[in-house]
């Protein structure tokens with residue numbers, strides 16, 4: 001049986017993961033966080049002492065690393081990297097890895113294989129509706145103001161809101177101006193601004209969207 005493909009894109013800290021996980025659970029399908037894949041490659045790059053800007057060395061890592069990006073845990077070359085892929089070091093280098101066109105094509109291929117194996121699922125990232133699954137059943141663009149996103153990150157992980165806001169603005173700039181698959185809103189995407197909505201309201205809005213399109217019951 002083939003299930004729906006739901007693409008969720010949007011900038012960092014907008015609430016994509018929370019929305020994606022809740023929608024996947026509600027539909028009884030798998031959930032893939034593609035940002036975690038770029039982070040896992042970055043982790044391996046740093047572990048091997050490679051400069052994240054060295055395109056060919058980074059591509060070699062992406063082609064040889066063994067990684068499992070599961071819904072609960074991320075394992076990289078046999079090491080549980082679930083916590084470390086969210087750390088400062090990986091976060092400050094991941095934009096370089098994500099801008100590497102060779103790495104992107106390897107990971108896009110892996111993302112398509114993941115969906116093909118499961119016959120659908122909820123996939124979250126930056127280029128899912130625009131590049132990876134242009135024929136997704138439902139495309140969502142989840143966003144929120146940089147200030148609100150910074151406040152949410154600080155509430156979760158601590159730190160200074162002004163500094164966090166500045167780093168979010170900088171990461172958005174890098175993600176939306178890179179040459180390969182920049183963060184962009186697909187014309188067919190439904191935009192959800194979560195700045196003034198609680199998570200329950202957001203999930204309710206998405207579920208309503210899914211039901212309106214009847215993409216919950218298979219195709």
Ligand code: DC
Pocket residue numbers: 012013034035036038039094095098099124125126127128171175
């Ligand atoms: O969503 P996140 O913060 O975990 O993403 C980590 C980085 O990977 C971020 O710089 C954006 C990039 N990314 C991407 O370029 N394409 C994706 N499909 C997912 C993430």
